[in-house]
Amino acid sequence: MADHSEPAGQQLLLCSWLITSAGEPPKPDQAVLVKGSVIADIGDQTSMQQRYPDATTVDLRGCAVSPGFVDAHRHCYGVLAHGIPTEHAPADFWAFLNEFWWTQVEDRLDHAMLRAAMDLACYDMIRSGVTTFFDCLEAPNAIPDGLFAQAEVAARWGIRGVLCFEATERVSRDNGELGLRENANFISACRTSESFPLLSGAMCHHTTFTCSDDFIRKAHRMAKELGVLLHFHCAEGTYEPEQALKRYGRRTIEHYDDLGILDETTLASQCVQLSPEEVRIVGERGIRVTTMPLSNCEVGGGIAPVPEMRRAGAVVGLGTDGYVANFFATLRGAFLIHKARLLDPGVMPAREVWQMATADGARALGMESLIGSLSIGKQADLIAIDLDLPTPVTAQNLFEQLILWRDAVDVHSVMVAGRWLKRNYLVLDADPEALLARAREAAARLWSVR
Numbered sequence: 124m125a126d127h128s129e130p131a132g133q134q135l136l137l138c139s140w141l142i143t144s145a146g147e148p149p150k151p152d153q154a155v156l157v158k159g160s161v162i163a164d165i166g167d168q169t170s171m172q173q174r175y176p177d178a179t180t181v182d183l184r185g186c187a188v189s190p191g192f193v194d195a196h197r198h199c200y201g202v203l204a205h206g207i208p209t210e211h212a213p214a215d216f217w218a219f220l221n222e223f224w225w226t227q228v229e230d231r232l233d234h235a236m237l238r239a240a241m242d243l244a245c246y247d248m249i250r251s252g253v254t255t256f257f258d259c260l261e262a263p264n265a266i267p268d269g270l271f272a273q274a275e276v277a278a279r280w281g282i283r284g285v286l287c288f289e290a291t292e293r294v295s296r297d298n299g300e301l302g303l304r305e306n307a308n309f310i311s312a313c314r315t316s317e318s319f320p321l322l323s324g325a326m327c328h329h330t331t332f333t334c335s336d337d338f339i340r341k342a343h344r345m346a347k348e349l350g351v352l353l354h355f356h357c358a359e360g361t362y363e364p365e366q367a368l369k370r371y372g373r374r375t376i377e378h379y380d381d382l383g384i385l386d387e388t389t390l391a392s393q394c395v396q397l398s399p400e401e402v403r404i405v406g407e408r409g410i411r412v413t414t415m416p417l418s419n420c421e422v423g424g425g426i427a428p429v430p431e432m433r434r435a436g437a438v439v440g441l442g443t444d445g446y447v448a449n450f451f452a453t454l455r456g457a458f459l460i461h462k463a464r465l466l467d468p469g470v471m472p473a474r475e476v477w478q479m480a481t482a483d484g485a486r487a488l489g490m491e492s493l494i495g496s497l498s499i500g501k502q503a504d505l506i507a508i509d510l511d512l513p514t515p516v517t518a519q520n521l522f523e524q525l526i527l528w529r530d531a532v533d534v535h536s537v538m539v540a541g542r543w544l545k546r547n548y549l550v551l552d553a554d555p556e557a558l559l560a561r562a563r564e565a566a567a568r569l570w571s572v573r
């Protein structure tokens with residue numbers, strides 16, 4: 124596994140195309156100087172080679188170098204539930220949670236399962252070019268310290284991440300309080316201990332249908348006091364807005380607005396079933412949003428109004444939900460699904476999808492000063508994707524070529540904070556057979572608990 128000493132020396136990365144940010148046109152024949160954990164200079168290859176003759180050259184010609192992907196929402200434990208047998212497909216989103224996800228997955232998780240799942244998830248993320256992830260742990264019987272069990276594994280891989288525990292009053296009030304405390308303890312450990320240099324925490328509650336108003340206000344207050352984001356799942360299907368209408372006479376986002384918790388602290392994931400008025404509120408309050416197009420399909424939740432939220436001014440990051448291991452599948456989902464819904468091939472151009480997967484993911488997680496684009500002084504979190512394509516690559520078509528015709532296997536190299544985690548198509552210090560064996564053993568235990 125990666126050691127955490129400061130990466131030594133200067134590395135000069137030569138690449139055929141450089142994406143500094145999805146907001147800028149890609150440039151050919153560029154070089155990036157990495158010094159320690161940060162980007163120290165960027166320029167054309169010839170002048171950079173003259174300027175830094177003593178730097179170690181890393182030849183990535185034949186590749187596009189880009190900011191690493193930000194998987195802005197996932198549940199790493201979910202890998203153990205892939206293919207879990209169910210007697211019949213759930214009737215709706217409520218049935219999905221109540222008859223399947225809560226009872227057969229979340230409530231059965233223990234620390235050993237969390238560790239095995241996180242190990243495999245980190246390997247999969249690095250393999251497909253994810254350099255930062257946001258994980259939401261939902262395991263009411265694995266606290267206290269479920270977050271710490273996960274963090275010890277993630278820290279060994281050297282990947283950057285935000286970890287939170289989804290506090291819920293679904294099991295009991297005490298369990299909800301324990302969940303909030305789990306987050307507070309983890310946030311403080313990330314700040315005070317050197318064990319998790321690339322990890323941080325967030326506050327998190329589940330939904331309006333599993334948490335009381337007082338509990339939600341408390342979670343928001345704690346997030347403010349601790350200076351972290353408050354994350355929650357929002358309107359993932361029609362169930363939550365329907366319940367909110369019945370209970371409060373207003374929809375989910377309208378209810379949160381009435382509670383006074385929609386501000387720059389707020390990170391709402393999913394946001395699938397929103398009315399036009401809710402979309403307007405999301406944009407006006409400047410809350411952060413993450414979208415998971417493929418898992419929304421799985422649960423029959425619908426298709427989130429992502430182009431509408433972006434137009435309204437919301438920052439929208441892109442996530443896998445842990446439903447797929449390959450981030451490129453999610454890129455393609457985000458690229459295609461809104462075109463079909465809106466009967467318009469012009470929505471969600473490839474460049475905007477790349478932006479959601481990098482800079483906007485970083486902004487959604489409040490990490491834009493560190494990551495999300497490649498510029499001098501930012502962290503050296505980057506990926507190189509090979510361009511062994513049958514058709515020419517141009518500045519105009521690069522994003523589309525990458526999203527549609529590249530895949531996790533084409534990710535040549537991955538760097539986080541100046542350290543290589545994948546080189547020449549191989550994840551470093553990884554034993555995939557052992558990872559799979561541990562995950563299979565954990566999944567067998569999860570599936571057999573009755």
Ligand SMILES: [Zn+2]
Pocket residue numbers: 196197198259356392444
């Ligand atoms: Zn989720």
